[in-house]
Amino acid sequence: MLHPGIMDLAKYPFLAEAGEYLRDKGFNLEQLGHPDWTPLVEKAYGRIVVASSGQVYGSDTERLENPDMEILSFIVAVILLKAASIHTLTRRFALAEARRAERYLQRDLWSNKEKKNLELPLKIIQELFGVEVKVENDEFVIKVADYLQRAVHFHEKEWKLVNRRIQNGFVYLTAHETVRLIRTELGQYINSRIQSISLHLIPDTFKASVQDLVSLASKFSDAVVISSDYPPCVKHAIEVLEKGENLPHSGRFLLATYLLARGQTTDQIAPLFKNAPDYNERITRYQLEHIAGSSGKGTKYQCPSCDKIRSENLCFAIAECDGIINPIQFGKKRGKTNA
Amino acid sequence: MLEKDVSLVEGAIKEYYFNHFDLIGIPSKISQREFGYQKINGGMIRHVAINDIKELHLLLMRETPSDVYCSNAYYSFPSMPMSEKDWKGADLIFDIDAKDLGLSCRNDHSVSRCSECHDTVIGKQTACAKCGSTKSELVSVACKNCIAESKVETKKLIQILVSDLGIRDEEIEVYFSGNEGFHLRVVNNSYEILESQQRADLADYVMFNGAIPETFGMKKQNNSKSTLPEMGEFGWRGRVAENLFGSKSKAAKMSRQIILDGYSAFQVRLDSMRQTIGARIDPKVTMDIHRIFRLEGSINSKSGFSKFKCKNIDEFDPFTDAVLLGEEKAEVIANCPVQIKLKNKKFGPYSNERVSVPKYAAVYMICKGLASAV
Numbered sequence: 001m002l003h004p005g006i007m008d009l010a011k012y013p014f015l016a017e018a019g020e021y022l023r024d025k026g027f028n029l030e031q032l033g034h035p036d037w038t039p040l041v042e043k044a045y046g047r048i049v050v051a052s053s054g055q056v057y058g059s060d061t062e063r064l065e066n067p068d069m070e071i072l073s074f075i076v077a078v079i080l081l082k083a084a085s086i087h088t089l090t091r092r093f094a095l096a097e098a099r100r101a102e103r104y105l106q107r108d109l110w111s112n113k114e115k116k117n118l119e120l121p122l123k124i125i126q127e128l129f130g131v132e133v134k135v136e137n138d139e140f141v142i143k144v145a146d147y148l149q150r151a152v153h154f155h156e157k158e159w160k161l162v163n164r165r166i167q168n169g170f171v172y173l174t175a176h177e178t179v180r181l182i183r184t185e186l187g188q189y190i191n192s193r194i195q196s197i198s199l200h201l202i203p204d205t206f207k208a209s210v211q212d213l214v215s216l217a218s219k220f221s222d223a224v225v226i227s228s229d230y231p232p233c234v235k236h237a238i239e240v241l242e243k244g245e246n247l248p249h250s251g252r253f254l255l256a257t258y259l260l261a262r263g264q265t266t267d268q269i270a271p272l273f274k275n276a277p278d279y280n281e282r283i284t285r286y287q288l289e290h291i292a293g294s295s296g297k298g299t300k301y302q303c304p305s306c307d308k309i310r311s312e313n314l315c316f317a318i319a320e321c322d323g324i325i326n327p328i329q330f331g332k333k334r335g336k337t338n339a
Numbered sequence: 340m341l342e343k344d345v346s347l348v349e350g351a352i353k354e355y356y357f358n359h360f361d362l363i364g365i366p367s368k369i370s371q372r373e374f375g376y377q378k379i380n381g382g383m384i385r386h387v388a389i390n391d392i393k394e395l396h397l398l399l400m401r402e403t404p405s406d407v408y409c410s411n412a413y414y415s416f417p418s419m420p421m422s423e424k425d426w427k428g429a430d431l432i433f434d435i436d437a438k439d440l441g442l443s444c445r446n447d448h449s450v451s452r453c454s455e456c457h458d459t460v461i462g463k464q465t466a467c468a469k470c471g472s473t474k475s476e477l478v479s480v481a482c483k484n485c486i487a488e489s490k491v492e493t494k495k496l497i498q499i500l501v502s503d504l505g506i507r508d509e510e511i512e513v514y515f516s517g518n519e520g521f522h523l524r525v526v527n528n529s530y531e532i533l534e535s536q537q538r539a540d541l542a543d544y545v546m547f548n549g550a551i552p553e554t555f556g557m558k559k560q561n562n563s564k565s566t567l568p569e570m571g572e573f574g575w576r577g578r579v580a581e582n583l584f585g586s587k588s589k590a591a592k593m594s595r596q597i598i599l600d601g602y603s604a605f606q607v608r609l610d611s612m613r614q615t616i617g618a619r620i621d622p623k624v625t626m627d628i629h630r631i632f633r634l635e636g637s638i639n640s641k642s643g644f645s646k647f648k649c650k651n652i653d654e655f656d657p658f659t660d661a662v663l664l665g666e667e668k669a670e671v672i673a674n675c676p677v678q679i680k681l682k683n684k685k686f687g688p689y690s691n692e693r694v695s696v697p698k699y700a701a702v703y704m705i706c707k708g709l710a711s712a713v
Contacts, residue, residue, distance in 0.1 A: 144504055149537055152537050160540060160550075161540050162548065162549050167574060169503075169529070
């Protein structure tokens with residue numbers, strides 16, 4: 001058990017203990033439906049709107065003057081989201097709330113370090129995500145395996161293990177890095193808490209806000225522009241084959257899966273391999289069909305990630321590759337429309 | 340491979356599994372592993388489940404496979420198709436192969452064998468001098484330098500695993516691969532749950548791939564305020580300092596010069612350091628969480644040597660210690676243009692001649708395509 005105090009719950013209202021606290025204080029949904037609580041519903045709605053725009057709610061409220069309102073507005077926001085039942089909004093809210101909690105976690109880790117009173121933030125990290133964090137001098141220390149499981153989702157080079165200080169199976173991190181590492185999981189945790197709630201009826205006073213959320217969500221649809229250009233790794237693979245040089249198995253796999261994903265057929269792809277020093281038409285077709293999932297067990301293979309391609313020395317990244325994690329995303333520009 | 344060759348090689352392998360089954364490394368959780376094997380001239384048979392040591396022994400004696408593999412992973416249902424196996428975890432594995440080290444000796448002990456007329460010559464050739472065919476295969480024969488360099492990489496890797504990744508010596512098993520390199524298996528609970536992408540980053544770590552100047556105190560802006568690592572620091576910072584400065588007395592002066600050279604020059608230095616300070620493993624092996632990896636103690640059909648456990652890597656000599664096939668004589672027609680030394684005996688060079696050699700040498704040359712049974 002975490003045993004958080006009320007101020008802790010204001011910071012981390014997603015903890016199961018927040019619900020218990022409200023129950024203990026005698027709050028229930030019916031009561032919150034009373035028109036007296038309209039400002040609370042508005043605050044909760046505002047919390048979602050801020051999150052949906054990619055901002056972090058309440059980051060300026062450092063003192064958390066009214067902790068009950070902090071906890072309640074989170075709970076009501078969750079109820080509104082549940083009633084609106086729009087995944088994009090829920091995900092954005094969960095992520096924004098994770099980032100909000102991250103700020104408090106970071107501050108708690110930092111300010112409590114001297115006092116050796118790190119219990120709650122470290123317990124949250126350990127109990128919710130199974131990551132044991134130790135404190136050594138001014139740094140936070142976690143196991144290499146715990147680090148890798150989370151850091152591989154970040155694409156900045158500084159998060160690569162090779163760019164970390166490591167000793168004896170442990171990675172040394174700052175308070176900021178420690179909480180950054182669990183942001184995604186925190187978001188997923190909050191998301192799963194929202195998903196797990198069952199809601200039968202909502203008070204009438206909530207309904208207008210739910211409607212507003214539905215129209216708010218219609219703003220978030222992505223438009224995708226596809227360019228016909230191949231990414232440099234695929235271009236390289238084609239060039240090697242055209243020159244009649246040997247392309248390693250992993251390069252051939254990249255080329256085949258990429259072109260298949262772009263909608264080409266095995267008949268269109270097979271001739272590319274003609275110049276390979278060990279070309280055998282029958283085997284090439286068999287392998288292409290296998291990769292496409294049209295033979296064998298029917299598994300369709302996906303194009304390998306940029307990370308994997310990099311490790312296989314097949315990556316020749318250019319500026320246009322920035323921000324993509326799979327060659328398939330190359331040339332696709334994401335833009336928001338107000339459709 | 341010709342029928343006569345198959346029978347000689349298979350006979351020798353069967354004898355080995357009969358006499359030396361004790362050398363087979365029985366994997367932990369044997370019943371949760373996927374086994375695979377190949378027979379000479381045959382395809383790969385995978386998704387085989389084995390319940391216990393007896394069943395494994397029976398398989399080896401019954402099938403006399405030329406190569407046997409066992410998954411690094413363990414599954415709930417190892418014999419089911421991959422998507423239904425239910426992956427539970429996998430040992431961390433590493434492969435160091437001399438052929439990937441770009442060694443200058445390679446050409447001296449590589450033999451080109453014409454695919455048409457089977458003529459052999461030392462080194463690469465574009466067309467066969469005898470029949471003019473452009474199709475040939477390149478085989479590499481025993482080379483002490485290749486082994487010595489592979490040992491250097493293996494020791495670098497072990498040092499990184501122990502001091503950086505916190506893996507204990509006793510959790511690392513080192514094996515001669517049975518051909519030209521070394522295999523490492525790490526049995527450590529903390530790493531076995533890692534997925535492929537996470538292992539790829541771990542592989543990059545041991546290879547010193549992707550290091551950026553900032554990690555070593557070099558600033559992109561305000562470059563003059565950079566402070567480079569000191570010798571004696573842990574991990575890559577310490578190794579980089581050692582590589583840059585050589586000795587403590589030179590450190591301060593060299594550090595100033597390196598900072599003066601700037602950020603980009605430092606990135607170039609880091610990249611070029613990879614070959615020296617990184618462990619040159621094959622990352623594809625380490626990141627593969629479904630790989631079937633050559634079974635410890637089994638015969639490698641590229642050479643007839645066994646994948647032998649190295650208790651002391653410095654003293655280990657594969658051309659003596661891992662040569663475990665029979666000693667009795669076998670007659671072969673050998674066409675081996677380089678001399679080979681096995682178990683302290685020299686063989687060849689032979690030019691299409693009928694010779695009587697110990698079985699281990701006969702199998703070795705047949706496996707390399709440089710001899711044929713009579």
